[in-house]
Amino acid sequence: MPEHRPPRWADYLLEKFVNPRFLEDIQGNLEEVFLRRVREAGVARARREYAWAAVRHLTPYFTKKSPSPYPTVSNLSPAMMNHYLTYAWRHFAKNRQFTFLNAVGLTTGLICTLLIYLWVADELAFDRFHEKSARLYKVMVHEKGGDKLVTSDGTGGILREMLPKDMPEVEMAVCTTPPAWFQKFSLSAEGRTVSAAGNFVSTDYFKAFSFPLIQGNAQSVLTDKNTVTISEQMAVRLFGSAEKATNQLVEWKWQAFSRKCLVTGVFKDQPHNSSEQSELLIPLSAWDELLPQGSMPNTATGPFRNFLVLKPGADAHLLEAKLADYAKKRFNDPNATLFIQKYADGYLYGQYENGVPSGGRIEYVRLFSAIAVFILLIACINFMNLSTAKASVRVKEVGVKKALGAGRATLVFQFLGESTLMSFITLIIALGVVWLALPYFNTITNKHLALHFSGQFITALAAILLLTGLLAGSYPALYLSRFNPALTLKGKLLHGMGELWVRKGLVVFQFAVSVIFIISVVVVYKQIDYVQAKNPGYEKDNIVYFEMEGRAATQTEAFLARLKTVPGVVNASSIQQKIILPAFLPSAGVRWDGKNGKDEIRFFKMPVNYGLTETLGIQMVAGRSFSKDFGSDTAAVILNETAIRQMGIADPIGKQIMVDGFKANIVGVAQDFHFNSLHEAIKPFIFKLSPQETMLATVKIQAGQVPATLARIQDFYASFNPGYAFDYEFLDRDYQIQYASEQLVAQLARYFAVLAILISCLGLFGLAAFTAERRRKEIGVRKVLGASTGSVVAMLSREFLVLVAVAIAVGCPLAWWLTQRWLDHFAYRATIGAGIFAGAALATIVITLATISFQSVRAALTNPTQSLQSE
Amino acid sequence: MKRTFLGEFEEIVLLVVAGCTEEAYGVTIWERVQEYTGRSVSLSAVHATLYRLEEKGFLTSEMGGATAERGGRRKRFFSITNYGNRALQEINEIRQQLWQAIPAEKLQPKLSFS
Numbered sequence: 008m009p010e011h012r013p014p015r016w017a018d019y020l021l022e023k024f025v026n027p028r029f030l031e032d033i034q035g036n037l038e039e040v041f042l043r044r045v046r047e048a049g050v051a052r053a054r055r056e057y058a059w060a061a062v063r064h065l066t067p068y069f070t071k072k073s074p075s076p077y078p079t080v081s082n083l084s085p086a087m088m089n090h091y092l093t094y095a096w097r098h099f100a101k102n103r104q105f106t107f108l109n110a111v112g113l114t115t116g117l118i119c120t121l122l123i124y125l126w127v128a129d130e131l132a133f134d135r136f137h138e139k140s141a142r143l144y145k146v147m148v149h150e151k152g153g154d155k156l157v158t159s160d161g162t163g164g165i166l167r168e169m170l171p172k173d174m175p176e177v178e179m180a181v182c183t184t185p186p187a188w189f190q191k192f193s194l195s196a197e198g199r200t201v202s203a204a205g206n207f208v209s210t211d212y213f214k215a216f217s218f219p220l221i222q223g224n225a226q227s228v229l230t231d232k233n234t235v236t237i238s239e240q241m242a243v244r245l246f247g248s249a250e251k252a253t254n255q256l257v258e259w260k261w262q263a264f265s266r267k268c269l270v271t272g273v274f275k276d277q278p279h280n281s282s283e284q285s286e287l288l289i290p291l292s293a294w295d296e297l298l299p300q301g302s303m304p305n306t307a308t309g310p311f312r313n314f315l316v317l318k319p320g321a322d323a324h325l326l327e328a329k330l331a332d333y334a335k336k337r338f339n340d341p342n343a344t345l346f347i348q349k350y351a352d353g354y355l356y357g358q359y360e361n362g363v364p365s366g367g368r369i370e371y372v373r374l375f376s377a378i379a380v381f382i383l384l385i386a387c388i389n390f391m392n393l394s395t396a397k398a399s400v401r402v403k404e405v406g407v408k409k410a411l412g413a414g415r416a417t418l419v420f421q422f423l424g425e426s427t428l429m430s431f432i433t434l435i436i437a438l439g440v441v442w443l444a445l446p447y448f449n450t451i452t453n454k455h456l457a458l459h460f461s462g463q464f465i466t467a468l469a470a471i472l473l474l475t476g477l478l479a480g481s482y483p484a485l486y487l488s489r490f491n492p493a494l495t496l497k498g499k500l501l502h503g504m505g506e507l508w509v510r511k512g513l514v515v516f517q518f519a520v521s522v523i524f525i526i527s528v529v530v531v532y533k534q535i536d537y538v539q540a541k542n543p544g545y546e547k548d549n550i551v552y553f554e555m556e557g558r559a560a561t562q563t564e565a566f567l568a569r570l571k572t573v574p575g576v577v578n579a580s581s582i583q584q585k586i587i588l589p590a591f592l593p594s595a596g597v598r599w600d601g602k603n604g605k606d607e608i609r610f611f612k613m614p615v616n617y618g619l620t621e622t623l624g625i626q627m628v629a630g631r632s633f634s635k636d637f638g639s640d641t642a643a644v645i646l647n648e649t650a651i652r653q654m655g656i657a658d659p660i661g662k663q664i665m666v667d668g669f670k671a672n673i674v675g676v677a678q679d680f681h682f683n684s685l686h687e688a689i690k691p692f693i694f695k696l697s698p699q700e701t702m703l704a705t706v707k708i709q710a711g712q713v714p715a716t717l718a719r720i721q722d723f724y725a726s727f728n729p730g731y732a733f734d735y736e737f738l739d740r741d742y743q744i745q746y747a748s749e750q751l752v753a754q755l756a757r758y759f760a761v762l763a764i765l766i767s768c769l770g771l772f773g774l775a776a777f778t779a780e781r782r783r784k785e786i787g788v789r790k791v792l793g794a795s796t797g798s799v800v801a802m803l804s805r806e807f808l809v810l811v812a813v814a815i816a817v818g819c820p821l822a823w824w825l826t827q828r829w830l831d832h833f834a835y836r837a838t839i840g841a842g843i844f845a846g847a848a849l850a851t852i853v854i855t856l857a858t859i860s861f862q863s864v865r866a867a868l869t870n871p872t873q874s875l876q877s878e
Numbered sequence: 879m880k881r882t883f884l885g886e887f888e889e890i891v892l893l894v895v896a897g898c899t900e901e902a903y904g905v906t907i908w909e910r911v912q913e914y915t916g917r918s919v920s921l922s923a924v925h926a927t928l929y930r931l932e933e934k935g936f937l938t939s940e941m942g943g944a945t946a947e948r949g950g951r952r953k954r955f956f957s958i959t960n961y962g963n964r965a966l967q968e969i970n971e972i973r974q975q976l977w978q979a980i981p982a983e984k985l986q987p988k989l990s991f992s
Contacts, residue, residue: 031941033925035951036904040921042947063922068929 011050013041017061024070033064082420091424098401098425105397108773109390110433112766113475116386117430117437119762122448123379124467125441125456130372133280133354137217139316142178144323144347146170146313148334149362151342151606158359161185162345163309164291167209169337170313174329176321181215181314183208184294188310189261190554190703192287193732194237196245196257202732203241205259205287207294213274215316216283221249223272232292235259236272241286249273259287260731262702263560264297279455282354307334308343314350323347342606371748375755381520382763383471387479388513389770390426394483395510396777401487402495409492418488426480427472434472451754453747482509514774514807515814517767518851522818523825524760525847530826530839531753537837538746544680545586546624549713550738551720552585552705557728563698566727567616573723575709575716580619581701587741588682597693599654599664608653611682611690612666614697620645620677622707630660630675633696643674643696650691651676666695681835684745688834705738768858771807775859779803779866786866787874796867803863804856811855815848822847884936884965890915891927892936896958896966901942903953904928928956936962 021034037060044053081087099106137143146166149156167182184207192205213225213236220228221239228236235257237245242252258267268289277283317323327346334343344362358367405418442458449456458464559566563581570579588611597603597610620632633643644666651659659673679689708716717735724733743750779786786799823844830836884892894910895902908924911917931937942953958966 029925029929031951032904032954035945035948035953036908036921036925038951039905039948040908060921063920064925066922066926068926069922 011042011045011053013038013057013061014054017058020065021061024065026069026071026073028073029069033069037061082417087417087420088424091421092428094404094421095425095428099429102397102400104776105393105773108769109393109429110436112386112389112769113430113433113479114436114440115762115766116383117434117471117475118440118444119382119759120379120471121437121441122444123375124471125445125458126448126452126454127372127376127379128463128467129280129454129456130355130368134282135351136278136280137215137350139215139217140351142317142319142321143215143350144315144317145350145353146315146330147346147348148308149344149346149359150308156344156359156362158362160312160353161308161310162313163306163338164311164313165305166307166311166313166345170315173333173337174326176317176323176326178316178318178321179211179215180316181209181211182291183212183312183314184291185310185312186285190736191732191734193260193556193730194241194245194257194287195260195730196255199245200730200732201241201244202734203237203259203286204284205261205289206285207289207291208285209291211316212288213272215314218277218283219275221273221275222253222270228272229288229290231269231271232290232296233266233268234271234290235268236274236288237270238276238286239273240276242270242273259289260556262554262556265557266293305338307338307340307345315347368748371752374752378756378759382759382766383475384478385517385520385763385766385770387475388517389766389773390429390479391482392510392513392770393773393777394422394426394480395486396774398483398487402490405487405490406492406495409490410496415488419484422484422487423477423480426483427476430472430475430479434468434475438468452751510774511810514771514810515817517770518811518814518855519818519821521760521764521767522815522847522851523822524756524763525850526819526822526843527826527829528753528756528760529843529847530822530830530837531749531756533837533839533843534830534833535746535749535753537835538685538749541681541685541835543742544625544678546707547739547742549708549710550623550705551708551713551717551735552582552703552738553724553733553735554702555581555704556731559704559724559728559731560702563616563701567704569727570704570706570720570723573716573719575712575719577707577709578618578622579704579706580622581616581698581704582619583614583697583701583703585703585736585738585741586613586623586682586705587684587738587745596667597664599656599662602654608691610650611692612695613693614695614700616698616701617696619705620694622705624707625680626678627675628678630673632675633694637674641696642669642671644671645675645677645694646673647677647689647692648679649689650693653691666693671695685835686745686833764854768854771855771858772862775803775807775862778806779862783866783869783874786869787871790867790871791875796864799867800860800863803866804859807855807859808852811851815851819844819848884969887923888927888931889966889969891924892931892958892962892966895928895937895956896963901953901955902957903942903955907956931962932956935959936965 018034021030021037025033037057040060041053041057044056047053048056134140145160146162147158147160148162149158151157164182167180170180171177186204186206189205191202194201194203194205208229210229212229213220220236222242223236228234237252237257239249242249245257246252246255252270252273255270256267257270258265274288277285317326330345330347333345334340348356354367355369355372356364356367358365408418438458445456445458448454555563555566567579567581570576594609594612596606597608597612615633617633617635620627627645628648630645632645637643644664646654646659656662659676662673663670664673665671677692677694681689682692683690706720720735721733724731782803786794789799789802823839826839830839890911891907894907894914898906898910900906904921904925907928908919908921911924912919928937928939932939936959937956938959939954939956942955944950944952
């Protein structure tokens with residue numbers, strides 16, 4: 008009888024799926040039955056039955072896997088977590104110095120990171136709280152100014168009416184006067200006079216911007232020119248509360264203008280993170296009455312600011328494309344190109360260079376973000392270096408664990424858990440320190456930051472925590488878990504070249520960053536010193552200016568004459584705007600010898616009064632200043648040197664030029680002075696004698712008598728001009744404001760540089776301690792053989808000095824490149840010599856030596872009998 | 879019934895194993911079950927029940943020696959445990975009690991005079 012076999016595929020299925028525990032028995036029974044059925048019913052039938060019976064065994068009951076007799080524990084199970092924590096704690100407690108260095112380094116790094124995070128988050132949120140933020144745009148304009156495009160937000164007031172009509176995308180347009188025009192308003196009610204930052208705004212202001220109204224509603228306030236809307240703070244100061252202020256009469260005064268108005272609205276004080284900072288909002292229709300439309304030309308460009316709210320879903324790109332030739336088509340102005348910028352972006356991306364966006368404040372945001380990342384990185388590197396250095400102590404632990412069956416994943420978890428635990432603890436400490444330090448930080452940065460545990464902040468904290476933990480723990484985790492247990496337990500240490508290189512590389516990185524910090528801080532300070540020390544060409548100290556209002560505005564001559572007689576006043580004059588011009592455009596309309604017909608050269612024009620150049624101490628290099636001794640001075644101008652140079656006039660004095668269509672005589676040439684900040688090169692400038700156009704009284708006060716004289720001026724002002732508040736500004740303060748962001752960078756960079764160096768030194772200190780410890784026996788032997796203390800110290804220091812030297816070599820060129828980029832923002836720069844780099848290198852070496860000498864000297868002084876006695 | 883819950887088929891299989899005089903393994907048990915009940919039962923059902931009864935502790939099993947007719951595969955011999963015995967007895971007692979509780983006349987076949 009031939010041997011009959013059951014179907015192979017059925018057996019295959021059984022062997023593949025059925026649990027091996029049952030398999031032998033089931034297959035045996037099936038085959039036994041099969042063989043019998045072959046005899047009883049034939050092969051074919053028996054095979055069919057076998058297959059069917061086999062298939063019926065493919066139920067979950069037979070196929071399910073039996074549980075392993077050696078259960079594995081998940082790396083994340085509570086028991087393992089407990090284990091990790093216990094080991095971490097023991098490790099921290101056993102190595103106090105190591106733990107302390109790590110904790111201090113990480114805490115410091117986290118403090119920097121958190122502070123910078125708060126600052127950056129605040130900067131990024133600036134102007135972004137408006138409900139219609141996504142649709143809110145500012146109308147901007149590129150104008151030809153000389154050979155370049157000059158970008159500004161100064162546009163014509165007529166655009167408010169035209170754009171919604173011409174552009175279907177526009178839902179509404181809001182027009183305001185530029186706040187820079189108004190140093191302040193005097194606001195009086197119920198016999199009280201206070202000064203308020205004010206502005207004229209068109210009707211839809213509160214509909215476009217989200218400034219909540221406490222009294223009144225957005226539809227009706229700002230409609231009637233005989234009404235005003237004031238801030239809550241203003242309402243409280245004048246009337247006691249917002250409720251009491253409603254429908255009260257107030258009188259606002261600005262220069263020679265004043266109006267009695269009804270308060271119809273009170274708005275919540277505008278938040279600190281808003282560009283709009285007004286306490287008094289007056290309907291724009293009132294402005295139209297002060298300066299009737301006829302006097303303001305209907306042009307695309309102009310002094311006003313226009314804001315647009317687009318319709319939901321409208322295409323901003325399409326609108327921008329249509330705006331590009333709008334000025335040419337509608338206003339016949341080929342020199343201006345209108346465009347729109349997202350209102351929320353205006354704060355951070357406000358700068359344009361020749362018509363192309365060139366960043367702005369966002370550069371500082373990026374700079375500080377980078378600083379935060381680098382400082383945290385330095386702190387993490389400390390952790391990595393110290394952990395891997397400590398590896399020789401922990402290899403035994405790793406070896407035993409591996410021998411007992413710990414997988415690599417378990418060990419990676421353990422070390423990552425340790426670093427995460429460390430970063431968690433340090434994060435808590437850092438939060439505490441940040442909370443304490445915030446008031447000081449706010450003073451430095453001029454912000455109102457606070458720790459709010461919002462969802463966003465907690466997410467950021469979690470991200471920082473995980474990032475720090477993983478970054479700091481990654482290298483030790485991967486490195487330590489790699490050890491071969493058989494070798495480590497035999498006492499063989501693995502110190503491959505790779506490990507050494509990584510550690511050295513990390514130290515070099517740390518110190519390179521520190522060197523960059525040192526050099527950058529020194530360069531920033533040098534530049535700021537330069538700015539402070541540089542003579543701007545006028546006297547900025549002891550100069551006070553204030554707006555002339557009421558009688559002072561209408562009777563300027565008499566006012567100034569009497570002002571000069573106030574004791575302590577050296578000189579007094581008046582000018583249209585303050586001499587420091589942050590946002591002022593050069594204007595067209597200057598012609599000479601039939602040249603400049605297309606305004607290739609544009610001039611800054613400033614109407615002034617007699618005696619202004621004397622008051623400000625601006626020197627004349629040729630000719631004379633304005634003087635009443637010459638009757639013809641009503642048509643006199645003074646130009647600066649740059650203007651004369653660019654105009655190419657050989658003998659300027661007495662020459663006649665055309666200014667705005669009127670003939671004017673050049674009576675003098677003023678020495679170049681910095682009316683812009685040192686970021687800008689000096690441009691052509693014209694002083695025009697026009698007392699009736701001046702608005703600001705400018706007073707030079709005798710040095711050392713400023714407070715007393717100011718009090719006297721205030722008394723005089725009150726008697727000459729009752730009912731007006733006396734508010735003054737110092738010119739040198741404005742001078743400083745031009746460099747506010749540089750000052751901020753300088754101050755913050757200084758703190759962060761010190762911290763970065765501190766953290767790096769902590770790491771180096773730990774490494775030096777570790778090296779000295781590991782070479783104890785070697786040092787002992789050397790000393791026994793006659794090495795001097797000095798030679799041992801030199802031997803220990805050399806290793807680190809080489810690393811620091813490499814760091815300096817890497818850091819200097821990078822620092823040079825970075826600082827040059829920053830200095831490019833200035834047209835006038837301090838000279839940055841090689842001395843700075845040499846100084847920084849020397850400082851770094853001295854710091855390094857000081858850090859490691861403690862350890863190396865201690866090691867060198869150890870009596871060899873102590874280090875060699877055991878063994 | 880306390881812990882010793884047994885399904886009907888489980889009870890039959892258990893009784894068959896208990897009743898076997900020679901060593902009981904899969905095929906013999908399967909044949910006996912079919913013989914006693916007169917039903918057609920699949921081998922897989924018997925296997926599943928046997929293993930389940932072993933898991934529950936009513937049966938125990940051990941592997942026998944290698945055999946020629948099964949492709950050299952060993953047989954798994956099942957025998958009843960003490961716990962299995964007690965369970966069967968308990969079931970029997972309960973059944974007995976229930977039987978005795980039935981009134982005698984109810985067990986008489988009913989006569990019909992229609």
